[in-house]
Amino acid sequence: MKILVTGKEGQVARCLADRAADHPALELVFCAREGTEVRLDLAEPATLRAAVQQVRPDVVLNAAAYTAVDQAEDEPELAMAINGQAPGILADEAAKIGARFIQISTDYVFNGELDRPYLPSDPVNPLGVYGQTKQAGEAAVRAANPDHLIARTAWVYSPYGKNFYKSMLRLAETRDELSVVDDQIGNPTSAFEIADGLLAICDDWAAGGRERLGETIHLVGPEEMTWCGFARKIFAESTATGGPTCHVNAITSAEYPSKAKRPRNSRLRQPN
Ligand SMILES: NC(=O)C1=CN([C@@H]2O[C@H](COP(=O)(O)OP(=O)(O)OC[C@H]3O[C@@H](n4cnc5c(N)ncnc54)[C@H](OP(=O)(O)O)[C@@H]3O)[C@@H](O)[C@H]2O)C=CC1
Numbered sequence: 001m002k003i004l005v006t007g008k009e010g011q012v013a014r015c016l017a018d019r020a021a022d023h024p025a026l027e028l029v030f031c032a033r034e035g036t037e038v039r040l041d042l043a044e045p046a047t048l049r050a051a052v053q054q055v056r057p058d059v060v061l062n063a064a065a066y067t068a069v070d071q072a073e074d075e076p077e078l079a080m081a082i083n084g085q086a087p088g089i090l091a092d093e094a095a096k097i098g099a100r101f102i103q104i105s106t107d108y109v110f111n112g113e114l115d116r117p118y119l120p121s122d123p124v125n126p127l128g129v130y131g132q133t134k135q136a137g138e139a140a141v142r143a144a145n146p147d148h149l150i151a152r153t154a155w156v157y158s159p160y161g162k163n164f165y166k167s168m169l170r171l172a173e174t175r176d177e178l179s180v181v182d183d184q185i186g187n188p189t190s191a192f193e194i195a196d197g198l199l200a201i202c203d204d205w206a207a208g209g210r211e212r213l214g215e216t217i218h219l220v221g222p223e224e225m226t227w228c229g230f231a232r233k234i235f236a237e238s239t240a241t242g243g244p245t246c247h248v249n250a251i252t253s254a255e256y257p258s259k260a261k262r263p264r265n266s267r268l269r270q271p272n
Pocket residue numbers: 007008009010011012013032033040041042043062063064065066067082104105106107134152153154155156157161162
């Protein structure tokens with residue numbers, strides 16, 4: 001089964017590539033703005049339709065996105081084109097050739113006011129531009145292609161790209177103290193867990209199954225903690241392996257001003 005993956009250097013895309021060898025029934029074709037045989041720019045609709053027509057996959061997996069949460073507040077139109085509109089165009093082109101569509105979405109579609117982990121059925125109400133654009137992307141995919149899977153994840157870390165885990169270790173090289181917010185709680189998620197979860201579903205599809213088709217699921221790591229707790233865990237592990245460490249001060253979100261407001265409660269749960 002051929003899977004067209006958007007993005008190549010992103011965290012999830014790199015982990016999908018690393019895991020591909022464990023899934024002999026799946027052939028992954030990566031496309032990005034540059035450096036790939038098939039060129040795809042989510043901000044250029046013509047390249048989306050052309051990429052799907054050129055590769056003619058069985059599944060399109062959209063692993064690329066505009067992920068700069070604060071910067072999105074300053075360029076909402078570009079973020080909306082990439083996260084809100086492009087997924088619908090790709091899902092529509094996939095539908096035209098009978099291909100299924102996988103969209104990755106985020107905890108930031110919720111406002112975080114609920115006092116329990118969010119279920120897929122809970123209403124969305126994003127606080128910032130990034131979340132609004134990802135919500136629009138979800139809606140566009142549902143409307144364009146009934147054979148979709150929307151997998152919401154959160155707080156992604158990996159050895160690749162930019163993420164909180166790598167930022168903490170990098171900052172610790174030059175600092176012996178950091179202040180990290182302790183009033184936002186969520187589920188840190190390894191990009192490898194996301195890759196494994198999505199590829200297991202694709203294996204089912206390749207074998208003729210319809211697992212999770214038409215569903216919105218929550219695919220996150222098993223533990224819940226605050227960003228401050230996550231930072232302390234990162235340094236505890238780093239210390240144990242002789243890596244850099246750092247003292248972590250707990251602060252409130254009000255003490256860490258940022259352009260975009262983040263949800264207080266980002267926890268996601270999958271009911272079954
Ligand atoms: N990171 C996180 O904490 C979370 C991420 N998600 C979602 O998971 C998915 C994967 O995220 P993650 O792997 O962390 O993302 P990354 O930020 O690591 O990578 C994003 C990728 O998207 C590509 N991209 C950005 N703009 C375009 C464009 N116009 N055309 C083509 N490609 C583009 C980037 O390419 P380039 O290298 O060229 O810039 C990059 O490869 C996304 O849908 C994201 O919204 C959900 C929850 C949490």
